[in-house]
Amino acid sequence: MTQTIHNRAAAAGLRMTAPRRVIARVLDAADDHPDAEALHARAAAIDPRISLATVYRTVKLFEEQGILEKHAFGDGRARYEAADGGHHDHLIDMATGQVIEFVDPEIEALQEKIARRLGYRLIGHRLELFGERIED
Amino acid sequence: MTQTIHNRAAAAGLRMTAPRRVIARVLDAADDHPDAEALHARAAAIDPRISLATVYRTVKLFEEQGILEKHAFGDGRARYEAADGGHHDHLIDMATGQVIEFVDPEIEALQEKIARRLGYRLIGHRLELFGERIED
């Protein structure tokens, strides 16, 4: 982890109130891609007074600061992860739902090329692979 | 268009009732990626008795038959397009929201390779590029 969510949020000028500190801490501790409800459950385990509404408001705030990334893996709800500066894509295990992160410079370059060919400057992208584990 | 939605639905054994025929016709005529509400509006323009619920039930049916593809472009609602058998990805114009389709064999192959490297067999993927038009 380059830097904690908490530090980056504070550096961005956000008032780090008690609920926000708890939520930041939960996000820092997460090595998965929790949804709002999961974040709320984990935060409420630390301080039960924290509401789901505050979780939603806080993740939106962090997202606006570029501290957090919001993903929509097609299951209806949004899932979150710390933005590590470096970009990466996702491979989703179709059997378990587990999300694996990867980076591939070659595919990044190829996307730029495709966009340019279509007359566009590439601003962002979303790539998700769906696969099943190869047993050997 | 290889074959109409209507024909493929009938071939799949679906009872092509009047509402389903209208919805199929709307889908065949669409060259964009309409959401459920847009489909309903277009269908209702042909037969005002068609309900939104029927649109949802029908697109789900078509999707289950592999006749229709459901996309989630991150704007909260699902958007639909005829499955043309051949696969393609999307580039979304960030200024206009316009969706451009493309195919790139090189990127397809690269994805297979990445999945394999991670120990997975690639079942499917989703690739969306977000860009802005280059004015010259």
Add this chain to the structure above:
DNA sequence: ATAGCTGCAAACCTTTTGCAACCAA
């Protein structure tokens, strides 16, 4: 005192579903 933050509950939006009527086989 003031501006911003919070919890609660209500509202919102998209999608799904229970139900009674309806239609085709």
Add this chain to the structure above:
DNA sequence: TTGGTTGCAAAAGGTTTGCAGCTAT
């Protein structure tokens, strides 16, 4: 007659918001 289909309205699931109270400056 029987099972699938439809419209309507209600419900569901995820997310946002109005409001009154609270907290930190």
